[in-house]
Structures are given as C-alpha cells and as structure tokens.
Amino acid sequence: MNLSVSLGNLKLRNPIMIASGVFSLESAHLFPLDNIGAIITKTITLNPREGNPPPRLWETPAGLINSIGLQNVGLERFMKEELPSYLELGAPIIVSISGEREEDFPFMAEKLVGKGIAGLELNLSCPNVAKGGIQFGKDAKMVKRIVKMVKEASSLWIMPKLTPQAPDIVETALAGEEGGADALSLVNTFLAMAIDIRSRSSRIGTLMGGLSGPAIKPIALRMVYEVARAVKIPVVGCGGIMSAEDALEFIIAGATAVEIGTACLINPQSPKEILEGIKRFLEEEKIEDINELIKTLRD
Numbered sequence: 001m002n003l004s005v006s007l008g009n010l011k012l013r014n015p016i017m018i019a020s021g022v023f024s025l026e027s028a029h030l031f032p033l034d035n036i037g038a039i040i041t042k043t044i045t046l047n048p049r050e051g052n053p054p055p056r057l058w059e060t061p062a063g064l065i066n067s068i069g070l071q072n073v074g075l076e077r078f079m080k081e082e083l084p085s086y087l088e089l090g091a092p093i094i095v096s097i098s099g100e101r102e103e104d105f106p107f108m109a110e111k112l113v114g115k116g117i118a119g120l121e122l123n124l125s126c127p128n129v130a131k132g133g134i135q136f137g138k139d140a141k142m143v144k145r146i147v148k149m150v151k152e153a154s155s156l157w158i159m160p161k162l163t164p165q166a167p168d169i170v171e172t173a174l175a176g177e178e179g180g181a182d183a184l185s186l187v188n189t190f191l192a193m194a195i196d197i198r199s200r201s202s203r204i205g206t207l208m209g210g211l212s213g214p215a216i217k218p219i220a221l222r223m224v225y226e227v228a229r230a231v232k233i234p235v236v237g238c239g240g241i242m243s244a245e246d247a248l249e250f251i252i253a254g255a256t257a258v259e260i261g262t263a264c265l266i267n268p269q270s271p272k273e274i275l276e277g278i279k280r281f282l283e284e285e286k287i288e289d290i291n292e293l294i295k296t297l298r299d
C-alpha cells in the first residue's frame with residue numbers, strides 16, 4: 001500500500017503532520033515519531049516573545065480557545081538551542097515562522113536556508129504591527145507579497161498557512177499561489193470568546209483567543225474543499241481532525257495531507273492512531289494508493 005504523498009517538491013512518507021504549536025522538545029518523548037509525515041514547529045519569530053498574559057486556555061464543549069501569543073525564544077536561540085534536537089527526531093521538520101512586519105518573513109527564511117529543514121510554514125494569522133495590526137493573512141495582496149519575498153530570499157519549500165478570518169479564503173489562497181507558494185495549509189484558529197458570568201470577565205487574558213478542535217472541523221472542511229477546487233498547488237487540511245474518519249474527509253475534500261493539532265494535546269498517540277485508521281480504511285476499500293482518494297468527493 002502506498003501512503004506517500006507529494007506536496008510539490010516535498011515528498012512525505014505519509015500524509016500525517018503535527019500542527020504548529022502543539023509539539024515541543026519537552027513533550028517529544030510522548031509522541032511516537034517513527035512514522036510521522038512531518039513535524040511543524042511552534043511558530044518562531046525574529047525576536048523572543050514572552051507570550052500573552054494568562055489565562056491562555058479555555059476548554060469549550062467542543063473545542064479549545066487559546067491565546068498563547070507566540071511565546072518563543074526567537075530565531076537566533078531557536079537555531080542554536082532547539083533546531084539541532086528537532087533535526088534528530090527522525091521526521092522531516094517544517095519550521096513555522098511569523099513576523100511583526102512583512103520584511104521579517106524573508107529575513108528569517110534566508111537565515112534558515114541550508115540548516116537541514118524540510119521547509120517553512122508561514123503563519124499569517126498574526127498582526128502586522130507596521131500596518132496598524134491587521135492580520136497578514138486577511139489581506140490577499142499582503143499574502144502574495146510576503147510569499148513572493150520569501151521565495152526570492154530563499155530556496156526553501158514554503159507553505160503559507162491561511163487564516164479563516166480572511167474575508168474570502170479562496171482569494172487569499174489564490175494570492176499565495178500567485179506569490180509562488182509550494183503548497184497551502186488551512187486553517188488556523190477562529191477568533192472566539194468565553195465569559196465568566198459571575199465575574200463578568202473574559203475566560204481569556206487577552207479577551208479573545210483562537211478556537212480549535214471539533215467545533216471548527218465542518219467549517220475548516222468546507223474551506224479546504226473550496227480552496228482545493230480553486231488552486232493547482234497541493235492543499236494541507238487542518239482543523240478539528242480527531243480521528244481517521246476526520247482526516248479522510250479532508251483528503252476526499254481535496255487535501256493532500258493533514259495537520260493534527262488539538263488532538264495531540266489530548267492524546268499524543270493520535271497522529272499514529274489516525275494513520276493506522278487510514279491504513280485500515282484503505283485496506284477495507286481496496287485502495288492501493290492514498291493518492292487515489294484525494295479530491296474524490298462526488299458531485
């Protein structure tokens with residue numbers, strides 16, 4: 001049975017990736033990593049970030065609201081202190097990068113060339129400080145510009161991660177493709193709130209946070225379907241994938257690979273279990289090659 005998939009020039013042994021922000025070197029020992037398609041690091045920024053004030057997490061009946069605020073040690077320390085250990089984990093490493101201004105993206109990309117990574121995911125769900133705080137990923141022109149700049153600055157494989165907060169996700173997907181992206185991933189979290197009625201205060205320190213988990217799956221699935229029909233480059237689906245059946249829905253909708261996020265926080269074995277479930281399904285359906293299943297939704 002063939003499980004390997006190609007995301008442009010990047011070939012993966014199977015379509016299961018660990019999403020950004022749910023994996024760390026500290027928790028690596030909890031994950032069975034011998035058969036993961038790729039690991040995406042938590043987002044790294046040029047300068048270190050302390051992250052947002054607590055509370056940073058709130059669990060809802062079908063999802064998780066988080067407001068971590070891209071806590072990280074900054075690019076320099078990441079490359080020196082963390083990247084060498086990531087590269088020893090035995091799975092391709094995709095580094096997620098983000099910036100406070102457009103120029104941060106190509107600057108960081110250039111620094112990461114020749115360091116042994118499989119590629120870059122561009123986290124476009126953060127505010128552009130230089131442009132009044134608008135999320136990079138909400139503005140199609142900005143998406144195209146950033147992707148183009150990163151491609152020009154580096155030879156790396158790159159995958160912009162689209163935000164569902166964009167007014168038209170197909171438009172931002174097309175902009176990413178026009179900019180020269182090798183693949184697109186979608187979606188990041190949906191802006192959300194939860195309120196403590198007794199104290200009349202937000203459950204989240206920054207008032208709002210990003211919703212992930214089963215609650216967002218049907219919307220993420222619809223977005224993946226729409227984007228996969230509109231672009232020619234491979235699409236990586238993400239959002240509420242908790243089971244093999246969820247992953248298969250995304251693949252049938254048009255995703256070449258999937259990212260597992262919140263499910264890893266509940267059970268770090270879930271990427272492995274999802275892969276095993278996919279294998280069982282392919283056997284039952286007598287499908288020899290996972291690629292035969294991609295984008296097979298019937299009209």
Ligand SMILES: Cc1cc2nc3c(=O)[nH]c(=O)nc-3n(C[C@H](O)[C@H](O)[C@H](O)COP(=O)(O)O)c2cc1C
Binds near residue numbers: 042239
């Ligand atoms: C605790 C937490 C931290 C996250 N941190 C990041 C991050 O650093 N960069 C990023 O691009 N996405 C981050 N995400 C978003 C996930 O990668 C993913 O896009 C989103 O959670 C939807 O997928 P899921 O429903 O499978 O979790 C984070 C999600 C969670 C729950």
